[in-house]
Amino acid sequence: MNKITINDIARIAKCSKATVSLAIRNSPKVKQETKDRILKVVKKYNFYPNYIASKLASGKTGVIAVVASRFSNTFLSPLLTAIENYIFNKEKKIGEYKLQLYSTFNKIEIKNEILREILYSKVADAVVVITIKPEQDIISEYKKLKRPLILVENKDPNAHSITIDNEYGVECALDYLYNNNRKNIVFIVGSLTSAIDEEVSGIPEERLNAYKNWCKNKNITVDNKKIYYCRSYWINEAREVADKIIKENKYVDAIFCAAGDIFANGIMQRLIEKGIKIPDDIAIIGYDNHFIGEAVTPQLSTVDQKLEEVGVQAYLLAVDAINEKIKSYKSIIIKPELIKRQSSSIKSQQQF
Amino acid sequence: MNKITINDIARIAKCSKATVSLAIRNSPKVKQETKDRILKVVKKYNFYPNYIASKLASGKTGVIAVVASRFSNTFLSPLLTAIENYIFNKEKKIGEYKLQLYSTFNKIEIKNEILREILYSKVADAVVVITIKPEQDIISEYKKLKRPLILVENKDPNAHSITIDNEYGVECALDYLYNNNRKNIVFIVGSLTSAIDEEVSGIPEERLNAYKNWCKNKNITVDNKKIYYCRSYWINEAREVADKIIKENKYVDAIFCAAGDIFANGIMQRLIEKGIKIPDDIAIIGYDNHFIGEAVTPQLSTVDQKLEEVGVQAYLLAVDAINEKIKSYKSIIIKPELIKRQSSSIKSQQQF
DNA sequence: TTGTACGCGTTATCAT
């Protein structure tokens, strides 16, 4: 049987359970000799403190909740990997906090339910919310109860946040195309709307605005015919959009697909099928630095969002906030980086 | 303040906390009138039972642990998505169990540590272990303590398991190539060894044996020069292997890459760069049905492992085992399916 | 070092 409790250990080691508790956690309050004796018994009887009981007593859960719109959310996997690597390199052990995963299924109702349950039932010490934004009420409730809430790709004055500078990312890509003599740029972005009761991400809008601002600064009239929206982020839709683009924009010489590399690649494959040369006829830049960009021919230029950095910062923010090392709400902004590959290589002036 | 406990609710609703507890969980032991009164108070004071206290009292944790070699493990994300969809469609709510994610960092030591902690500290009600195999000792310990252990892509008489019929998957692909007149088939598989103290997956070996058996059945001599191993599963290595293949196997007319679609695609891209026509000169089939296979040109044939099914079965097995609905250890075998796409389309006899 | 109150529900037993 494995009903060994701290009381048993205390009895066998002839000390109080308080001492056992301290010895297990290697407290300096217990002298080495006693510690050794206790730990020998602990080892012999294979005693592990009951996780739940321990957490009830300490008032902490040892859990960081990670809430995403879907498990397939583009950000989720890279962020988890970033945290995983950080823990392995820095903490060198199982990891101080357990990661609990939640999907809202893209439903606002479920998002609210999950966030409230985590808060009030005291399920997690901190919550990292990825690409979706909790409602104001809920943010306030987290604030009131001093439960750390870390928003990734959203901002709020009453929560910590890590955001990516989308404006900068969009500018870098457009500047690069423009400076390499691409003057007829088509812009693709995620849809700004969604099905009823489904969550809308704010990211497409940010990128679209960045595009419009860039045009303004360059004295380029914003032409809605050069803006395309993507709903599914999926390949078949990309092929259709590609067809539309070449039909409706005869002179297009560059496509910046801020809807991600998978969509960008779909566009690219379709254009190649149609006999269009990439990058000679049309340059393409995607977004995300998804590995697919390196795996296709020609290799796809892209905007790297530095999710490795985002993940580590989110984790650190959560941990520091739990340990009350942070006084006020922190807002960290990560600068993305343009990755130049074959799909957008230089078009020389001489061609004209 | 949110220090509302079940005692407060009991006091306010003028009943005992036992009744509150029952009312919250909609027990038939409490009459409707009392229930209504209590639930009104619960609602008014926004009371949520303390998760930890609740679990300490009930002796269950409400957690299913998912242990993978790395968060980037090919199986992990599809399995999580499968579970997510199942919960959304069937349970229609937050999900009865919380999913806790663990990475062993591919280290055997860490794997052992994690599995022991989960078991003895009573962190989870059931554990799903993905593509790695717990040591015999640990499997026995789980058995002794009656903690459900579900192995994915591993088998053991003392644990539940979901495996994919690798032999069948390999046969399907090879048969298809062979029957379409590809007689000079190169086989690529994951490395059978790994760095010291790193975990070795048993999958490559299974697939390699399946290949050898297939050769035997077809009266084909196994030619080690036609077998290539992949270490990194990554694109650069794939390109190198592609170069080696065409140098060392002049007459190769098909490649079956059982090391996954990403690697297969790397091979394919390199061959295309070299001017080789796919599938006319060389047919290619990958493994995994990774979305990249649909996103490249030509689209990649592949073996779909039905991970959607695997994920659902693993979850159901965990839940049923927790609820003691299963008497003996179950072993579920999933049949993969060959997905025929452009990269391996038919080579007619007439060409010769 | 230790005694012990405490955290907060759950559930078996008892009472009406």
Place this chain on the structure above:
DNA sequence: ATGATAACGCGTACAA
């Protein structure tokens, strides 16, 4: 049939 009482579950942390 309902509801109350009280005994758990098992560590943690503070006062002594």
